[in-house]
Amino acid sequence: MPVLPSWLTDPLWDQFSALLPERPVCHPDHPLGCHRPRINDRIVFDKLLQLLRFGCSYQAIADTTCSATTIRNRRDEWIRLDIFARLKQIALDSYDRIVGLILDQIAVDGSITKAPGGGEVAGRSPVDRGKQGLKRSGMTDGYGIPLGRVLAGANRHDSPLLAATLDLLVDLGPLPDDITVHLDAGYDSAATRTTLTERQLCGQIAHKGEKAPIQASRRWHVERTHAWQNAFHRLCRCYERRATVINAFFDLADTIITVRSLIRRAWKTHRWHARPSQCP
Known part of the structure; x- marks a missing residue:
């Protein structure tokens, strides 16, 4: 087969x-x-x-x-x-x-996977007893088409990787005038809002301490794309260094x-x- x-x-x-x-x-x-x-x-x-x-x-x-x-x-x-x-x-x-990319609605989120072999972008995973792990800060359009990612160690927080991830928008050519970036509560900080303001982007950020279903925003598209990527076992458990x-x-x-x-x-x-x- x-x-x-x-x-x-x-x-x-x-x-x-x-x-x-x-x-x-x-x-x-x-x-x-x-x-x-x-x-x-x-x-x-x-x-x-x-x-x-x-x-x-x-x-x-x-x-x-x-x-x-x-x-x-x-x-x-x-x-x-x-x-x-x-x-x-x-x-x-x-x-x-x-078909057309939905670039006026962008979703960004991080995902941690295993990296047993370590390597240049591996780090101690906080969700896997300190074992080596890989984090990717992924960005998708409004439907979930992957636009790019930034690789880092699993011990890195999502928020500091946002600026480098949003910089990948430059490679997409002409962009809409109004772009909304959908983020989860891990990005709920003044630094994140400053990063969005500097790039003239609007942010729809979940608030810390407030429960809300993922369907309440368009953030679920990036979660689905992470699941699509993790279906490739080379990425879900990465031995490349x-x-x-x-x-x-x-x-x-x-x-x-x-x-x-x-x-x-x-x-x-x-x-x-x-x-x-x-x-x-």
Whole structure:
């Protein structure tokens, strides 16, 4: 059984392959004029999807078609070329053009996950007996499409990460004149309101000590997106130690979430080649 359905992996691969530079099958400078052929990029791409979805080790996913070393080397090569970030931006632009991002309603919240291997952005988790953990301060639009995230140790509070998270809005291009940022009670402070005022943003912040259902605001969209991201076991229990690699896997997961939402929402209003016969 494939790790993802073909109606999702095929468009992902079509766009991903278009971003890859052309490479010869065999290295032309080899002294004997022959060399072991380069592993097909599609094989490595499928292996990365399996790693992201199942969270297993590189050695466990390697087989006769591709070694663990090849997966790591190709992953690092694509990170240097900024392929994952570019793929995510293309998915966001496509979603915005066809469906439309709801950028006048933004939700921001933090989520803590396990990081047993430690690493550059890991810290002592206050909710896991001081074990190593990873916090992401995620930002979504009004529907829950992931717009970006800031990584930090699990011991960091949500509020100081808000400014760096909101700075990611600059990469989205033209923005509405009035933007409302939905936040939970952890952001209820004067520093948060100053941060919003400096960026000319409105804030809808839950008040400390006052019980209110999450449905009372549009904050639940970011909670749902955290659940979507945690469905990828590579992110829910992160063994990667470098921030660049973690961000690459998050970019790939966010691309999958965005394309999946795009296909599902456009299925009833658009027709295209290889459109799924049933609403996914």
